[in-house]
Each structure stands twice: as C-alpha cells, then as structure tokens.
Amino acid sequence: MRAFAEKIAAAMGAPRTISLAVKNISDLDAARVSWVDSDLRAELSRAGFQVSAAGAEEIEVNVTLSKNVDGYVWVAEIRSQAGEQVVIEAVNQPRAAQESARTAPVLRKSVVVQRTESLLDFAETAGPEGARSLLLLEPDRMVILRGQGDNWAEHEAAPISHSHPWPRDARGELIAGESGEFRALLPGVLCTGKSSPALTLSCREGPEARWPLDENGGALWFAADRNYFSSSTLRDGAVSSVAPAWYSMAADPANGDARWIGAGADGNARLFEKGQTGSLVLGRWGDDVVSLPAACGANWEVLTTGSGDWTQADQLQIHEITGQSAPLSGQPLEFPGPILALWPGKNGEPARAISRDLQTGMYEAATVSVTCGN
Amino acid sequence: MKLRPCLLLAATSILLAVAPARTARRPRYGGILRWDMAASVDSPNFDASVSAPAGSEALQLRNLIFSASGGGNSSKGTASGPFRVVEWQAGKRARLAANEDYAGGRAYIDSIEIEMGRSAKERLLDLELGKTDLAEIPAEEMRHAAERGVRLTHSQPDELIAIVFVKGRPLAEDIRAREALARVIDRVSIADFIVQKEGQAAGGLLPQWSSGIEFLFSAAANPAGAKELWSQIPGSPKISVGYDAGDALEQAIAERIAVNAHESGIAVGTIATAGSGTTSARVDARLLRLRMGSASPRETLTGFIGALGPVTGIREDVPPEKAPAEDIYACERSVLSTYRVVPVVWLPQVYGVSERVRNWKAPGPGESWGLTDVWLNDSEGRGTSK
Numbered sequence: 001m002r003a004f005a006e007k008i009a010a011a012m013g014a015p016r017t018i019s020l021a022v023k024n025i026s027d028l029d030a031a032r033v034s035w036v037d038s039d040l041r042a043e044l045s046r047a048g049f050q051v052s053a054a055g056a057e058e059i060e061v062n063v064t065l066s067k068n069v070d071g072y073v074w075v076a077e078i079r080s081q082a083g084e085q086v087v088i089e090a091v092n093q094p095r096a097a098q099e100s101a102r103t104a105p106v107l108r109k110s111v112v113v114q115r116t117e118s119l120l121d122f123a124e125t126a127g128p129e130g131a132r133s134l135l136l137l138e139p140d141r142m143v144i145l146r147g148q149g150d151n152w153a154e155h156e157a158a159p160i161s162h163s164h165p166w167p168r169d170a171r172g173e174l175i176a177g178e179s180g181e182f183r184a185l186l187p188g189v190l191c192t193g194k195s196s197p198a199l200t201l202s203c204r205e206g207p208e209a210r211w212p213l214d215e216n217g218g219a220l221w222f223a224a225d226r227n228y229f230s231s232s233t234l235r236d237g238a239v240s241s242v243a244p245a246w247y248s249m250a251a252d253p254a255n256g257d258a259r260w261i262g263a264g265a266d267g268n269a270r271l272f273e274k275g276q277t278g279s280l281v282l283g284r285w286g287d288d289v290v291s292l293p294a295a296c297g298a299n300w301e302v303l304t305t306g307s308g309d310w311t312q313a314d315q316l317q318i319h320e321i322t323g324q325s326a327p328l329s330g331q332p333l334e335f336p337g338p339i340l341a342l343w344p345g346k347n348g349e350p351a352r353a354i355s356r357d358l359q360t361g362m363y364e365a366a367t368v369s370v371t372c373g374n
Numbered sequence: 375m376k377l378r379p380c381l382l383l384a385a386t387s388i389l390l391a392v393a394p395a396r397t398a399r400r401p402r403y404g405g406i407l408r409w410d411m412a413a414s415v416d417s418p419n420f421d422a423s424v425s426a427p428a429g430s431e432a433l434q435l436r437n438l439i440f441s442a443s444g445g446g447n448s449s450k451g452t453a454s455g456p457f458r459v460v461e462w463q464a465g466k467r468a469r470l471a472a473n474e475d476y477a478g479g480r481a482y483i484d485s486i487e488i489e490m491g492r493s494a495k496e497r498l499l500d501l502e503l504g505k506t507d508l509a510e511i512p513a514e515e516m517r518h519a520a521e522r523g524v525r526l527t528h529s530q531p532d533e534l535i536a537i538v539f540v541k542g543r544p545l546a547e548d549i550r551a552r553e554a555l556a557r558v559i560d561r562v563s564i565a566d567f568i569v570q571k572e573g574q575a576a577g578g579l580l581p582q583w584s585s586g587i588e589f590l591f592s593a594a595a596n597p598a599g600a601k602e603l604w605s606q607i608p609g610s611p612k613i614s615v616g617y618d619a620g621d622a623l624e625q626a627i628a629e630r631i632a633v634n635a636h637e638s639g640i641a642v643g644t645i646a647t648a649g650s651g652t653t654s655a656r657v658d659a660r661l662l663r664l665r666m667g668s669a670s671p672r673e674t675l676t677g678f679i680g681a682l683g684p685v686t687g688i689r690e691d692v693p694p695e696k697a698p699a700e701d702i703y704a705c706e707r708s709v710l711s712t713y714r715v716v717p718v719v720w721l722p723q724v725y726g727v728s729e730r731v732r733n734w735k736a737p738g739p740g741e742s743w744g745l746t747d748v749w750l751n752d753s754e755g756r757g758t759s760k
Contacts, residue, residue, distance in 0.1 A: 165477050
C-alpha cells in the first residue's frame with residue numbers, strides 16, 4: 001500500500017488537497033475494499049496530502065481495484081488542470097482462508113509447502129541439529145528442503161533414474177523412517193535412501209512394484225505403465241476379483257486390519273472383510289481413499305476425494321463406516337483445485353494431500369487432520 | 375461392526391447406495407476420441423517452419439504428432455509427440471494412436487479419429503447427435519448451441535476483431551476520418567446482438583482479464599464527436615471497409631458499423647474481400663482478427679504490433695521485459711491514439727464436447743489443446759487389463 005501511495009504522491013508533486021474515490025472491479029470482497037480505501041487515505045495523509053471524498057478539489061484521484069492475469073492491479077487516474085496521469089501497481093494476490101466449517105468432525109488443512117514443480121508426496125524429517133527438513137518426492141527428483149524462518153529453501157536433490165517414461169498420471173508414495181531413511185514407491189521403481197546427514201538415493205526397476213497396504217503383510221501391486229494398482233493381496237490372502245484394478249485401498253486400523261475399502265477403476269468403492277469372499281459396493285466415491293485414526297466416534301472413518309475431473313475444484317469428505325453403509329460425516333474440506341494424491345499418515349499422523357491450485361497453477365503439499373468439534 | 379455374512383455370500387457385489395452417476399477423478403485409460411475439424415490438412419508432415427496461425431487447429435494437430443523438444447523429424451513423419459499417425463486421407467480424415475513411448479507419458483485415450491473440413495453447421499449437428507466428441511464452435515453460435523443442449527467450454531476472450539486502416543489510402547491517412555469511425559461504432563450492441571453476449575466490447579488492444587487496465591480505454595460510442603470530426607473533412611468522402619468474404623461474423627459486424635456510421639452522417643461502404651490476410655486495393659480499412667499468442671500483456675502487445683505493422687504502418691517499440699505496467703499502458707495508448715487500429719469486440723474460443731469427455735479445458739492463449747490429458751468417462755474400467 002505504501003508503495004502505491006508513494007507513486008501517487010510522486011505523480012502529484014507538492015502536497016495539497018485532493019479528492020479520492022476508490023472503485024472495485026475485481027473480485028475483492030467489501031471488507032478488503034474498505035481496508036484498501038482507508039489504508040490508502042492514511043498513507044496519503046501521512047505523505048502530507050489532505051484527502052477528501054470525491055468532490056471538486058483541484059486534483060481528483062480515482063483509484064480502481066482491478067485484476068489481471070497475474071493478480072491484482074491497482075490503478076490511479078490522477079486528473080488535474082495539468083492533465084491526466086495514470087499510476088499502476090501490481091499487488092500480490094491475497095490467499096483465501098482454507099478451513100472448513102467447525103462442525104463435528106472437523107477437517108483441518110495445514111499447508112506445508114507450495115511449489116511450481118509437480119509433487120508426488122512429502123515427508124517432514126529431522127535435519128542436522130534439529131533443523132526443520134522436508135523431503136519431497138518429485139517425479140524425477142528427490143529433494144530436501146531446509147527451513148529458513150517461515151520459508152523453505154532447496155538444500156539437496158538427487159535424480160530418480162528410470163528407463164521408461166512415467167505414466168502421465170505418475171504416482172509415488174514416500175515412506176520415511178525416524179532415522180532419516182526412506183523408501184520411495186514409484187510406478188515400477190523402488191528407491192531407497194537416507195536424508196541425513198547427506199542425501200543418498202538408490203533406485204531399481206521391476207515390472208510391478210509392491211506397495212504395502214498395512215502392517216500385516218497386505219500389499220498392492222502397481223501397474224508400471226498405468227496409474228492404478230493391478231491387484232492386491234490382503235492379509236488373509238483374499239485377492240480382489242470384483243474390480244479389475246484399484247486406484248487406492250485403505251485398511252481399517254482399529255480392527256486388526258481385517259476390513260478394507262478399495263476404490264476401483266470401475267468407479268465403485270468396495271468394502272471387503274476378512275474371511276468373506278465377496279465385497280459390498282458402497283457407492284461411487286472419489287478415487288483416493290485413506291483411513292483416519294479414530295477421532296470422533298467408535299466407527300471406522302475414511303477420507304475420500306471428490307468427484308469430477310482435474311479441471312475442477314476438489315474436496316475431502318469423511319465417510320463413517322457403519323455396518324453396511326458409509327454415510328458422510330461432518331463438513332467437506334474444500335480445495336481450490338484437484339487433489340492429485342492422498343496418502344495415509346502412519347501411527348495416527350495426519351494424511352498427506354497434494355493438490356494443484358487451478359488459479360495459480362502451484363502444487364501444494366498439505367497435511368489433513370481431523371478433530372472433534374461441537 | 376461386522377457385515378452380515380449372508381449378504382456377502384449371496385452376491386459378490388451389491389449396490390447399496392444408488393447415487394447419481396458421478397465420475398471419479400483419476401484418469402481412465404482407453405477409448406477413441408472423435409474430433410470434428412473445420413480445417414482440412416493435406417499431410418501430417420507439414421513443415422514446422424511453416425507458421426500456422428496461433429491456436430489454429432492445424433497447429434494443434436501438429437503438436438499432437440510432433441513434440442517440440444522430442445526431436446521429431448516432420449519430413450520423415452517420425453512421431454515424438456503424444457500421438458502417431460496410423461491413417462491419413464488428405465484433407466478428409468485421419469486416425470492417430472497413442473504413442474506408447476511418449477516422453478511425457480502415454481496419453482489416456484487410445485486413439486483419435488479426425489473428420490476434416492466440417493462446416494460449423496455440420497460440427498454442431500454432429501455434437502447434437504453424439505457423432506463427435508470435440509469440435510470448435512463459432513463464438514456467435516455459442517448461445518444457439520447451448521440452447522440445443524450441446525455441452526460447451528470456452529476460453530477467456532482472446533481474439534480481437536478490430537478495424538485496421540490500410541496505410542497509403544488517402545482517407546486512411548486522415549486522422550479525423552479514422553477517429554470519426556472509431557467514435558461512431560456501437561461496440562456494446564455488436565457484443566450484445568451480433569455476438570449474442572458471448573463477446574465483450576473492446577476498448578483496448580489487451581483484454582481486461584489479461585492487462586487489468588482495459589477499462590482505461592473507453593469502448594463507448596460518441597456519435598456527436600464523430601459527426602463533428604467528419605464535418606471537418608472536405609468533400610463527400612466514403613470509407614470503404616473490407617471484410618473476409620468467407621466470414622459471416624465479420625460481414626455482420628461490418629454492416630452494423632456501416633449502419634452506425636450512416637446514423638451520424640458518415641458514409642461507409644462494405645466490401646467483401648478474399649480472405650482476411652489479403653490487402654485489397656479497394657478498401658480504406660478492413661476488419662481483422664487478432665488472436666492472442668500468450669496471456670502476457672507485453673507478449674500480446676508485441677505480437678499484435680508486429681502483425682499490424684505491415685498493414686497499418688504502426689511502428690511502436692514495445693517496452694522490454696519486466697518493464698513497469700505504466701510503460702505497457704503508455705505503449706498501448708500510443709498505438710490506439712493513432713486510430714490506425716480500432717478495437718471492436720473480444721471473442722472467446724468455444725468448444726463443444728460430448729458428455730463423456732473428461733479433463734478437457736479450453737486452452738488459453740498460446741496453450742496446446744490438452745488432448746494428452748483428456749480421458750473418456752465411458753472407458754471406466756477399460757484399458758486396465760493388459
């Protein structure tokens with residue numbers, strides 16, 4: 001604001017009485033416009049100008065709050081007997097609040113990092129001497145960021161070798177240990193390494209990679225040249241035969257990993273139970289489903305993405321599994337673009353979501369937790 | 375809580391929740407996309423050095439076959455883009471198949487079937503009858519298409535229809551004549567009635583959504599001012615305005631401008647010319663379509679001034695990269711104050727897509743059609759067994 005006011009003041013020369021009118025043609029809300037108006041008046045007054053409402057002063061300043069392809073643009077048209085001048089100031093786009101309504105259960109999103117590069121997964125790790133450290137899995141790189149104040153700075157990176165092009169919807173999960181070791185599961189590729197004291201990375205290829213599903217040997221097998229799991233091996237050996245493939249599968253953490261929900265490539269979410277040969281179709285959910293740690297009730301709760309496609313905004317919703325049905329619970333958590341990946345947290349940790357803001361094009365890594373509200 | 379065993383044993387799959395059919399997000403593989411093209415392309419091996427208009431179907435088709443960075447050799451027909459040619463009937467139809475080795479990852483759809491040389495009427499009919507999945511729709515037909523139930527997407531307004539004065543013509547060299555014509559045009563009614571409210575009255579060379587400052591250039595008509603200027607020109611001149619004979623929208627706009635001018639006592643005649651790219655010796659001014667090649671105000675201004683120069687004689691130095699917004703504004707104002715180019719209306723690019731098409735987004739200026747990311751809803755579950 002000060003920079004804009006200084007530009008206006010410089011254009012007008014010596015301080016004098018001016019009239020000021022502010023008009024909004026952008027999508028700013030009334031509260032923000034009011035704040036801009038009063039702040040601009042204050043800054044101009046501080047610069048020595050006497051500011052009145054729009055009227056017949058010697059100098060008339062008409063400010064328009066506009067928007068262009070890059071963000072907000074504030075334009076001042078300064079009219080005086082000497083002629084007309086135009087002052088333009090590009091303004092950073094304010095970020096909208098991202099929190100769902102506070103009803104029970106309440107989903108909360110905490111943005112960890114925003115990047116222009118695409119992301120598959122992330123993990124917060126401890127750096128040397130307790131420094132904040134963030135491990136990022138990009139399609140072709142493993143990257144370590146180090147915390148610098150409120151920001152992150154790229155510290156180290158290692159390329160991920162793979163002989164074949166990734167599927168267009170490349171997927172990858174990062175499983176980080178407590179001592180800096182990690183595994184990165186990618187389509188047909190398994191990478192292992194350490195993030196501390198220096199980044200090491202070793203990758204090997206196989207036709208299909210085994211992705212762990214739970215702590216009891218359940219696993220999913222990823223099709224190396226597609227974006228889905230071609231089969232799954234559940235704890236008791238039951239293999240899904242109803243759906244041809246899975247986009248994701250979640251195990252019930254509180255029930256001895258004896259129940260699973262899979263999001264099938266046919267669009268249906270199915271519930272499996274240990275010892276049963278069939279499955280129960282729960283409905284047409286989004287493609288990504290993860291289990292939530294017990295939060296607000298005795299029932300198993302899962303988090304799912306919305307429906308639509310990647311040209312649309314997205315949301316996360318909680319389904320509460322109550323016997324043969326899975327009603328929605330609480331309010332959805334809205335995202336300003338598609339959720340490209342959703343991975344479960346371990347040991348009660350929050351789930352991890354990667355989304356892409358349709359307006360800015362930025363990739364956003366965030367954790368999603370659930371608490372019980374009123 | 376356990377499931378009742380009898381339910382599970384009785385059937386392998388029981389649909390309990392009957393919800394409206396919704397599509398899941400993650401792309402599905404498989405299927406054939408049908409594309410009705412307006413253009414006719416004789417060969418897929420057209421040379422990259424031959425420039426096609428920004429955003430044209432021919433350029434989009436080329437981008438599907440030859441990757442800009444993939445080392446593709448167009449003269450040998452080597453596909454390095456997301457699709458490869460499997461059949462080509464010159465100017466009539468073609469079939470492309472997904473390139474399994476595409477560096478950016480295999481496309482989701484298996485193939486694209488292209489019908490070329492389809493008229494706007496045929497394209498609309500094919501969309502209505504479900505005979506095609508994708509086709510461009512003229513902006514002025516957008517409302518009509520929507521009323522007929524066609525699923526539509528459109529870009530931001532990125533194509534400017536403007537009047538350009540042809541350098542060297544006596545009337546075109548008189549700034550009073552140029553300004554009079556600029557002031558007499560009722561752009562709002564052109565946008566509302568001829569373009570059916572699907573376009574925007576244009577005051578500037580850059581649209582409001584791109585520059586944020588188009589509102590500084592008034593699009594309002596000023597018939598009284600036009601009349602005053604015209605009265606200063608001796609004799610009884612007549613401005614001849616050309617339009618592309620094959621472009622019904624240009625013709626309608628030219629005729630509306632002639633009516634606007636007549637109401638202010640300005641004589642304007644309209645002349646159909648062969649193609650918009652030719653300069654007829656008979657016209658003082660003509661309508662021209664200018665398509666943005668980028669969302670960036672500076673790059674658009676550079677492109678437009680470059681395109682206008684040979685016809686109008688406009689020479690203006692565009693500010694360097696990262697120049698202050700005031701400099702872009704000053705450059706735009708300088709060009710417009712010559713009245714050698716007179717913005718009339720902004721048009722969006724409009725696409726009709728079938729209900730089964732997913733992940734389709736109308737491309738912005740300079741963007742390629744995202745057919746590599748498109749998938750078909752009825753391919754759910756298909757393409758998952760290999």
